[in-house]
Structures are given as C-alpha cells and as structure tokens.
Amino acid sequence: MVALSSDVLREKALLLVELCGGELGQTEVSEKVAKLLKKLESPFTITVFGEVNAGKSSFINALLGIPDLCRTDVDVCTDRITILRYCPQREVRRLDEAVEEVCVDEPLLRGFVVVDTPGINSVLEYHELITGKFLPESDAVLVVLSAVNPHSRTLWDWVGRVAERFGDRLVFVLQQSDLVSDPASLRKLIERVRSYAKEKGVAKPAVFAVSALKELKGENGNFEPLRRYLNEHFTGERQLKAKLEGVRFELARLYSECVQRVDRLKEELNRQLFKLEEVRLFVENRKKEVEHFKDLLLQSIDNRVDRLRKKVLNRLREVSFFDYLFRKKKVESFLEELRKEIQRDLEEFGKDELKPKLELFENGLLRPTVEEAAKRMMEFEVLLRKTGWRGSLDGNYRRVLEYFRKEKDGLKVPSREKALGIISVGVLTGSIFAFLSGSALVDVTGGVISALSLISGTFYLKRQRRKFEKKLEEVFATELGQKLKAETVKALDEATQKTLGVMAAYLEKRIEVARRELERLEALKNRLLAAERDLRRLEATPSRESKSS
Numbered sequence: 001m002v003a004l005s006s007d008v009l010r011e012k013a014l015l016l017v018e019l020c021g022g023e024l025g026q027t028e029v030s031e032k033v034a035k036l037l038k039k040l041e042s043p044f045t046i047t048v049f050g051e052v053n054a055g056k057s058s059f060i061n062a063l064l065g066i067p068d069l070c071r072t073d074v075d076v077c078t079d080r081i082t083i084l085r086y087c088p089q090r091e092v093r094r095l096d097e098a099v100e101e102v103c104v105d106e107p108l109l110r111g112f113v114v115v116d117t118p119g120i121n122s123v124l125e126y127h128e129l130i131t132g133k134f135l136p137e138s139d140a141v142l143v144v145l146s147a148v149n150p151h152s153r154t155l156w157d158w159v160g161r162v163a164e165r166f167g168d169r170l171v172f173v174l175q176q177s178d179l180v181s182d183p184a185s186l187r188k189l190i191e192r193v194r195s196y197a198k199e200k201g202v203a204k205p206a207v208f209a210v211s212a213l214k215e216l217k218g219e220n221g222n223f224e225p226l227r228r229y230l231n232e233h234f235t236g237e238r239q240l241k242a243k244l245e246g247v248r249f250e251l252a253r254l255y256s257e258c259v260q261r262v263d264r265l266k267e268e269l270n271r272q273l274f275k276l277e278e279v280r281l282f283v284e285n286r287k288k289e290v291e292h293f294k295d296l297l298l299q300s301i302d303n304r305v306d307r308l309r310k311k312v313l314n315r316l317r318e319v320s321f322f323d324y325l326f327r328k329k330k331v332e333s334f335l336e337e338l339r340k341e342i343q344r345d346l347e348e349f350g351k352d353e354l355k356p357k358l359e360l361f362e363n364g365l366l367r368p369t370v371e372e373a374a375k376r377m378m379e380f381e382v383l384l385r386k387t388g389w390r391g392s393l394d395g396n397y398r399r400v401l402e403y404f405r406k407e408k409d410g411l412k413v414p415s416r417e418k419a420l421g422i423i424s425v426g427v428l429t430g431s432i433f434a435f436l437s438g439s440a441l442v443d444v445t446g447g448v449i450s451a452l453s454l455i456s457g458t459f460y461l462k463r464q465r466r467k468f469e470k471k472l473e474e475v476f477a478t479e480l481g482q483k484l485k486a487e488t489v490k491a492l493d494e495a496t497q498k499t500l501g502v503m504a505a506y507l508e509k510r511i512e513v514a515r516r517e518l519e520r521l522e523a524l525k526n527r528l529l530a531a532e533r534d535l536r537r538l539e540a541t542p543s544r545e546s547k548s549s
Contacts, residue, residue, distance in 0.1 A: 004244050004538040006040050012251055013037055015531055020258035023524055024265075025388035032254060039137070040247045043085075044234065045113045047134055050144030051152055052119035055175045055212055059144050060084070060114060062215035062223060066106050070116065081130070084114040098129060120155045135166050140234040147174040147186065147209060150193050156200060163201035169234075171206050172197055173226065178211040206233075248535055255532035262525045265387050266518060272380050273514040279376045280507040283500050286369045290496050293361055297492075298485050300357070304349050305481040308342065309473060315341070346480075354488075361492070366499045373503040380510055389517055 013033045021030040050056045057070035069084060080100055087103030094100045115134050135141060143159065145152070163170065172193050180186045190207045197205030208226040215221025233239070315338055 004241075004248060006244065008538060009040055009244065009247050009251060010037060012531055012535055013040075016251065016254055016258065016528075019524060019528055019531075020254070020261075023388050023520075024258065024261065025385075026258070026261070029254060029258065033251075036247050036250055040243070042137070043111050043113050044139045044239070045115060045137055046140050046142060046230070046234075047115040047117065047138040048142045048144060049117050049155075049158075050120070050173075050175070051146065051155060054144045054146040056116065056144050058212035058216065059142075059173065059175050059210070060116060062210070062212035062221060063226070064106075064108055064112070064114070066104070066108060067216055069104060069106065069109075069114075080118055081134070082116045084109065084116060085112075086110045120152065120158060131162060131165075135162065135169075138166075138169060139239065140171055140230055141166060141169045142171050142173055144173045144175050145193065147177045147180050147189060150174060150189060150196075156196050159197065159202070160200035163197075167202040170197070170202055171208070171226075171229070174207065174209040175212060177209040177222065178214055180209075248538060252532055252535045255528055255535065259525055259528045259532065262521050262528065265383075266521050266525075268383055269387065269514060269518055269521070272376075272383055273511065273518070275376050276380060276507055276511050276514060279373045280504065280511065283369055283373055283504045283507065286365060287496065287500050287504070289365060290361075290492065290500070293357075293365070294489065294492050297354075297357055297361075297488060300353060301485050301488065302481060304353065305476050305484070308345055308480075309476040311345070312338065312342070312472065312476075358491075362495065366495060370499045370503055373507060377506060377510055380514065384513070384517065387517055387521060389513075 013036060017030050017033050020026050021033070048056055048060060050059075061067050061069045070082075081098055083095075083099065083101045085101065085103055086106060086109035088105055089103070090105055091103040092100060093103070115138065117130060117134075143155070145155065159170070174186070174189060174193060177186055180189065186209055190209055193207045194205050197207070206229060208222070208229070210223050210226060211221040213221070215223050318334075
C-alpha cells in the first residue's frame with residue numbers, strides 16, 4: 001500500500017486540476033486545490049494574541065528559544081500583524097497596511113510560522129482580517145494574559161467572539177508568572193482563567209503559567225509543559241498525520257464532487273442528444289411532407305392549366321366562321337384580349353391559390369421546423385461549453401434563420417411582385433411570382449397566342465378542330481404547365497435544401513459531437529474514480545519525506 005505523503009497528495013491534487021479544472025473547465029477547482037496545496041506545504045502556524053503589557057514579544061522569544069526573534073525594546077512585533085518565518089537572510093517586508101513579514105535566519109523556525117498580532121484593541125480593529133485569514137490557517141492559537149491582571153474584559157469578549165469556530169485551537173498562557181507572590185495565588189489565577197474560558201464557550205481550556213524572563217535567563221520558566229502540550233496536540237507527528245489526512249479527505253471530496261458533476265453533465269447531455277434525435281426525426285418527416293405538398297401543388301397547377309385550356313377553347317367558339325374569313329382585325333383584337341385574359345387568370349391563380357399555399361408551406365412547415373431545430377442546437381452548444389469541450393462548432397445554421405429574417409419587421413415583397421398588389425409574401429413565394437409577372441410568362445402566353453394565331457375558318461371543320469385542340473393542349477401543357485411546374489419545383493427544392501437540408505446536416509454533426517463528448521466524459525469519469533480510489537486506499541501513515549517537510 002502506498003504511504004500517505006505530501007508528494008503523493010500533491011500528485012493527486014495536480015491530476016485533479018488537470019481533469020476537473022482543465023478538461024471540464026472548472027476554474028474554481030483549481031483555486032480550491034491551490035489552497036489545499038498551500039495548506040499541505042505550509043509549516044505549522046502558531047498565532048499569538050494578547051494585550052501589549054502582557055509581554056507577548058518576550059513570550060515568543062522564550063517559547064521558540066530565540067532571544068532576539070522579536071525586539072522587545074522597539075516593539076517591532078506589536079504595532080501590526082507580524083508574520084515570523086525562516087529565511088536565509090533577515091528581512092522585513094510590508095505586505096499591506098495591516099500586515100508585515102519578518103524573515104529570520106534561525107533554523108528553529110524552519111518548521112514553524114508565528115503570527116504575532118498587535119494589542120487587543122488593534123486586534124478588534126483587524127477582527128475581520130484575523131478571523132477570516134489567520135485563524136483558519138492556524139494550528140494553535142495562544143492567548144497571552146498578564147499574570148498580574150488576567151481579567152481584561154476586552155480580551156475575554158474577543159475570546160467569546162471566536163470560541164465557537166476556533167475554541168479547540170485556543171491555549172491560554174499566564175505570562176509573567178514570576179510576578180505572582182506565591183504558588184497558591186498562581187493556582188487560583190489559573191483556575192480563574194479556566195473559568196473565564198469556559199464561560200466564553202471553550203469546552204476544555206488548557207492554561208499554562210510561564211515566565212519568559214526566567215526562561216530567557218536560562219532559568220526554569222515552566223515552558224516545557226507548554227511545549228509538550230503544543231507538540232502533542234498541534235505540532236507533533238500526530239498533527240502532521242492529521243494534516244495529511246485532512247488534505248486527503250478534502251481532495252477525495254473534490255474528486256467525488258467532480259465525478260458527480262460529470263454524471264450531471266452526462267445526464268443532461270443524454271437528454272440533449274435525445275432531443276436532437278427527436279428534432280432530426282422531426283426534420284426528416286417534414287422533408288417527406290414537402291414531397292407530399294409538392295405533389296398536391298403540382299396537381300393544382302395541372303388542374304388550373306387544364307381549366308384555362310378549356311376556357312380558351314370556349315372563348316374561341318365566340319368567334320364566328322364569318323369573322324375568321326372576313327374580319328381579320330376583329331380576330332386580332334379578340335386574340336389580344338384573350339392573351340390579357342390568360343395573363344390575368346394566371347395572376348389571379350398566383351394570388352388566390354399559389355400564394356396562400358406557398359406561404360403555408362413556408363410559414364407553417366419550413367419556418368417552425370427550422371426554428372425548433374435551431375433552438376435545440378443552441379441549447380446543445382450552451383451545454384457543450386459546460387462540459388469543457390474545446391472544439392469548434394460551425395454556426396452557419398444561424399444563417400438559415402436569416403432566410404426568414406430578411407427585414408426587421410418580417411417578410412417583404414420583392415419589387416418585381418409589387419405590380420401584383422400582394423401585401424405580404426415569403427422568399428419562396430417571391431420566386432414563383434417572379435416567374436408569373438416576368439418575361440418568362442410573356443413568353444408562355446406568347447406561345448399560346450402564337451398557336452392561336454394559326455387558326456382559321458377551318459376551326460369549324462370537325463377534323464381540323466380536333467387537330468387544333470390537340471395542338472392547343474400541347475402548348476398549354478408544355479409552354480405553360482411544365483414551365484410553371486418546373487419553376488415551382490425548383491423554388492420548393494431550393495427552399496427545402498436551404499432550410500431543412502441544412503438543418504438535417506447540422507443535426508447530424510451535432511449528434512456526432514454529442515456522442516463523442518459522452519464517450520470523453522465517461523473516460524474522464526473513470527480516471528477520476530480511479531484517482532479517488534487511490535486516495536482512499538493511501539496508508540494513513542506519513543512517510544519520512546512528509547515528516548521532514
């Protein structure tokens with residue numbers, strides 16, 4: 001079994017940053033891991049509180065056995081929050097307005113950081129900073145009171161404010177015990193301090209009476225019991241093990257949270273994949289509806305052209321045999337009027353039948369299909385970003401939406417259609433009316449009239465009339481019917497491809513991306529679970545490397 005060590009924990013922490021922070025894009029995980037690594041790599045921290053006249057500076061010097069660590073004559077360690085740590089060269093750095101760092105070339109400080117706070121009044125001033133930053137990072141919190149007067153209400157009120165969160169870290173020190181007249185009086189003071197601490201919420205207060213003055217002179221200042229207590233409860237091997245265990249527990253918890261997040265993303269991605277599949281089927285079914293609609297529309301064109309052909313034949317019977325023989329101008333005028341009638345009839349067909357059907361096709365079939373598909377794809381893209389996906393998505397489908405959004409207020413009539421008096425028409429309808437109102441229709445009606453111009457009085461001979469009717473039927477079917485149907489089919493196919501065809505292709509791409517992303521998330525989950533299992537299996541004994549650190 002692998003030993004629990006700072007190196008192993010550091011390796012697992014960096015792997016978590018790679019997997020959850022990098023592959024999932026969870027930046028907050030990186031911040032949490034950074035704090036854990038800082039906690040893992042930081043030495044033991046002792047924070048000291050007390051009033052100015054309690055002799056805190058002398059106490060710190062005596063506790064660590066470094067006589068000149070804090071200069072008692074200039075009060076360097078008491079005018080602000082001071083962090084004392086080891087450095088190869090002595091140096092004082094101002095970190096901000098409230099905090100400075102004093103680096104001392106003293107080997108005894110290699111395993112400790114001491115935070116010396118200013119007098120209690122300043123502590124209250126910096127309360128939020130101290131309770132928010134320094135106390136949570138402290139292994140032990142020493143509250144130094146003067147044995148001459150340990151009854152400071154201000155100090156004890158502050159103890160009451162922090163006891164609920166940090167009471168198990170508080171250790172009370174009666175400094176200057178050499179100034180107390182006899183041992184009995186000192187024991188009473190110790191009990192009084194213990195009573196004060198319990199009243200303020202400290203369940204099992206530890207109280208020690210020391211004399212920094214005696215200790216620094218080489219005499220017995222009674223510091224040894226305090227040092228043993230700190231080592232046993234805060235700074236010894238058991239505490240090192242507890243620190244490693246704490247970091248391991250937090251890392252395992254972060255791994256578990258990341259696995260849960262992957263599961264949520266997979267669940268959401270599966271839902272989105274199901275929706276994409278639904279929309280793809282929806283689009284495919286709509287494409288089939290297009291073919292059915294196309295057949296119906298072409299049939300309506302055939303019916304209208306056939307009715308127009310019959311109307312022309314009936315109108316031709318209004319011209320007498322005599323007119324064909326002797327009134328050529330009247331016949332020419334009749335034919336011109338007939339051409340205009342054909343033109344008007346086709347325009348009315350466009351407005352009354354083609355336009356409503358094409359608008360229904362465009363607004364009732366194409367538009368809702370495109371908008372529903374686009375909505376699903378945009379939801380999918382938002383989800384993809386949550387998974388930490390780093391690929392690129394082709395957003396051209398958004399241009400398909402613009403097919404229906406040419407103008408701010410909706411669809412407008414192209415200029416060539418205005419002559420028809422159409423108030424509102426879609427892009428698809430416009431291409432048909434461009435045919436019905438343009439030169440193409442003139443050519444068609446011209447072809448019909450050219451065929452009519454060939455008629456003569458022989459129209460009334462039965463055999464010639466049948467021949468002519470057959471010719472006229474061919475002209476209507478080819479010159480008018482086929483061309484109009486071809487234009488309609490072309491417009492329908494182009495519109496369908498620009499909308500449903502494009503959407504179907506993009507849906508296929510998104511579905512493929514979703515499936516690949518699900519595979520990636522599953523592989524990521526397996527790596528996270530394996531690392532979490534390794535963490536929980538670590539032997540709960542710090543290695544030599546961990547002890548030395």
